[in-house]
Amino acid sequence: MNAGVRSEAASKKMSTDIRFTDFKSDKQPTWCPGCGDFGTMNGMMKALANTGNDPDNTFVVAGIGCSGKIGTYMHSYALHGIHGRALPVGIGAKLANPNLEVMVAGGDGDGYSIGAGHFIHAVRRNVDMTYIVMDNRIYGLTKGQASPTSREDFETSTTPEGPKQPPVNPLALALAAGGTFIAQSFSSDSQRHTEIVQKAVEHDGFGFVNVYSPCVTFNDVDTYDYFRDTIVDLAEADHDPTAYDDAADAIMDGDKEYQGVLYQDEHSVAYEEREGLSENMAVIPDRAPDNATDLVREFY
Amino acid sequence: MAIDPNFEANRDVAEQHEGHRVWGPVDEPEQLGIHGTHVAVDFDICIADGACLEDCPVDVFEWTDTPGHPESDIKADPINETQCIDCMLCVDVCPVDAIDVDPGRAGRL
Numbered sequence: 001m002n003a004g005v006r007s008e009a010a011s012k013k014m015s016t017d018i019r020f021t022d023f024k025s026d027k028q029p030t031w032c033p034g035c036g037d038f039g040t041m042n043g044m045m046k047a048l049a050n051t052g053n054d055p056d057n058t059f060v061v062a063g064i065g066c067s068g069k070i071g072t073y074m075h076s077y078a079l080h081g082i083h084g085r086a087l088p089v090g091i092g093a094k095l096a097n098p099n100l101e102v103m104v105a106g107g108d109g110d111g112y113s114i115g116a117g118h119f120i121h122a123v124r125r126n127v128d129m130t131y132i133v134m135d136n137r138i139y140g141l142t143k144g145q146a147s148p149t150s151r152e153d154f155e156t157s158t159t160p161e162g163p164k165q166p167p168v169n170p171l172a173l174a175l176a177a178g179g180t181f182i183a184q185s186f187s188s189d190s191q192r193h194t195e196i197v198q199k200a201v202e203h204d205g206f207g208f209v210n211v212y213s214p215c216v217t218f219n220d221v222d223t224y225d226y227f228r229d230t231i232v233d234l235a236e237a238d239h240d241p242t243a244y245d246d247a248a249d250a251i252m253d254g255d256k257e258y259q260g261v262l263y264q265d266e267h268s269v270a271y272e273e274r275e276g277l278s279e280n281m282a283v284i285p286d287r288a289p290d291n292a293t294d295l296v297r298e299f300y
Numbered sequence: 301m302a303i304d305p306n307f308e309a310n311r312d313v314a315e316q317h318e319g320h321r322v323w324g325p326v327d328e329p330e331q332l333g334i335h336g337t338h339v340a341v342d343f344d345i346c347i348a349d350g351a352c353l354e355d356c357p358v359d360v361f362e363w364t365d366t367p368g369h370p371e372s373d374i375k376a377d378p379i380n381e382t383q384c385i386d387c388m389l390c391v392d393v394c395p396v397d398a399i400d401v402d403p404g405r406a407g408r409l
Contacts, residue, residue, distance in 0.1 A: 029386070038385040038387035
């Protein structure tokens with residue numbers, strides 16, 4: 001068994017006839033034509049289908065922002081949470097029912113600004129779930145203000161001379177918080193993006209993927225062409241993601257836009273496994289209330 | 301004139317080309333039909349402007365030679381239509397409305 005990855009036996013029900021299109025809802029996305037979020041979502045759906053999940057056992061949680069609409073566009077259980085607070089909802093759902101495949105999605109603003117606190121604590125708790133951040137380096141839904149990952153000199157309507165502060169390095173934040181799976185992908189590179197998200201889903205613990213997901217409307221700097229020209233794919237480099245020091249060097253290298261799994265702790269064991277949580281609490285007799293109404297009364 | 305979004309009902313598959321369907325009628329070199337199903341390009345409308353090739357985030361289109369066609373000698377062929385992520389950018393940028401994208405159409409076939 002490859003440590004750090006769920007064993008075959010531990011995998012949830014394997015559905016052989018599920019296609020990624022089964023994860024598409026009947027709602028037409030309102031993202032701008034060309035938005036990177038289309039490709040990001042496409043890869044998420046493919047990764048879920050490729051790992052034997054189906055919409056019946058998948059829970060997608062989103063925050064606020066353009067990315068936040070994803071739960072509407074995917075056919076699965078979903079919750080559109082409040083700004084920056086998608087992760088705790090996902091953690092709660094996973095701990096209540098460890099058999100669920102939980103995928104949390106958000107943007108760079110949602111995850112690294114409004115929800116930055118939740119981000120680092122979710123990373124260190126290491127619950128078995130996947131966190132996808134659609135990083136377009138701008139606040140798109142509110143029509144173009146600097147985000148935590150915007151460049152220092154990125155001119156926007158509210159930062160006419162740039163934010164004048166260095167961008168957050170989310171990969172470094174995750175590493176410092178004790179992350180066990182830290183990766184980065186590019187929404188336009190369908191195959192690699194899917195592979196990387198798939199590895200995050202298969203990881204036994206918190207799978208974090210920062211996805212370069214260009215905003216075609218409000219960011220004319222971090223464009224498809226920019227990423228195509230600058231991305232360094234770790235699959236083509238001599239990079240061992242299980243070697244912590246090498247991973248740290250790559251993550252702290254602010255000059256490169258990497259694609260691939262930067263770090264994976266091959267000995268990772270998910271929080272709920274360590275805590276012996278394996279069943280849906282709603283069906284465990286001594287944990288579930290006989291009558292949900294009584295429970296509401298008890299805590300209300 | 302724009303591409304007929306109901307070509308599925310109004311046309312028949314005339315042939316296969318590079319792994320995708322060609323919806324007739326086809327009478328080369330003047331009449332070439334609609335290439336693709338999920339991503340459909342009406343070759344008889346396409347003027348080879350190139351905006352779709354330039355902008356598609358996942359490189360669905362490639363040039364194919366169509367010498368003798370009255371509109372243009374090359375066309376944007378949706379060779380990689382299975383890669384389509386339904387972002388609709390090609391539909392948006394096409395200056396002559398030659399492209400229609402419908403994932404449901406692909407699913408029905």
